[in-house]
Amino acid sequence: MLELKDIHVHYGPVHALKGVNITIPPGKIVSLLGANGAGKSTALKAISRLIPVTKGEYEMDKVNLLKKSASEIVRIGIIHCPENRRIFPDFTVEENLKIGTFHRKDKGNFKKDYERVFSYFPRLKDRLHQKGGTLSGGEQQMLAIGRALMGNPSVLLLDEPSLGLAPILVKEIFKIIKEINNEGKSILLVEQNANMAMSISHYSYVLENGRITLEGVSHEIASNPKVKESYLGTA
Structure with a gap:
């Protein structure tokens, strides 16, 4: 199990992540949703140790990973498929x-x-x-x-896998992500296509201005009026 507890990240004076808590259970797809600039990619980079964490705990199966290098994180089995x-x-x-x-x-x-x-x-x-x-x-x-x-990987970090793709390819990519998960891979999915992300994920977090403002089972989050209005284009 991969866990982020009270994670804070700063870019100079900018407080990019403000006490983020995320859990990725074994064999599950967890989606991280939010608008541009909310801190989604920053969260993945913090997990990958591509950027420093200024406060908080980061553990894999109760082992502290905060002092691990980016290459050590890969060897542990946490692999980042970056945006673009x-x-x-x-x-x-x-x-x-x-x-x-x-x-x-x-x-x-x-x-x-x-x-x-x-x-x-x-x-x-x-x-x-x-x-x-x-x-x-x-x-x-x-x-x-x-x-x-x-x-x-034992945990796969996917950052905007549908970005810039035609709708038919988006469906194909998400079908394959589900197949990868069915083979036992845990996945943290950062995705602006909230509807598609929640359709395949087990649990979802909504990130706004560096804070988790909503979390829950994906199908329940998808029916939340605020999420419908902000991310699904429906009221």
Whole structure:
């Protein structure tokens, strides 16, 4: 179980996260919702140790992770698939996927992991020797998720996986996220498409101005009038 307790993050004088508490139980999808600038990506970066936490507790199965480096967090099994994909455009699909395994010692299992990624994203197998920068936006998102999966995560952090994608691709990506979860992966999903996020997640948090203002079982949060008005476009 991954837990954030009273997490505070500052960017200089800006208080970006103000006492955030989030729990990601084993094998569950948890969605983190909010407007632009609410602090969603900051929360993921804090978990990944890409930015410092100024106060609070951060634990995985009761082990304190606040003093761990970003590379140690990856080795523990918490892997971040960042916003805007961040693939290596001059590397091939195969090379991008291989980069996801850099920390792993179980070299003999890579073939199985490649096949799993290709079962989710058959198009990547067809473009194995194509440079990442020549892929479509949807294919780059598939590659970014595939690269993260090659790290064999126990907790997968997904930051805006639907960003910039056509509606038909959004449905495909979310279907695959659900399939990944069905194999036992825990997922923290940051997503502006609140309707889609809550349709596949078990639990949801709403983040506003660096604070959690609402949380609960996703289908209950989806029926909350405030959430309907602010994030689902209905009253």
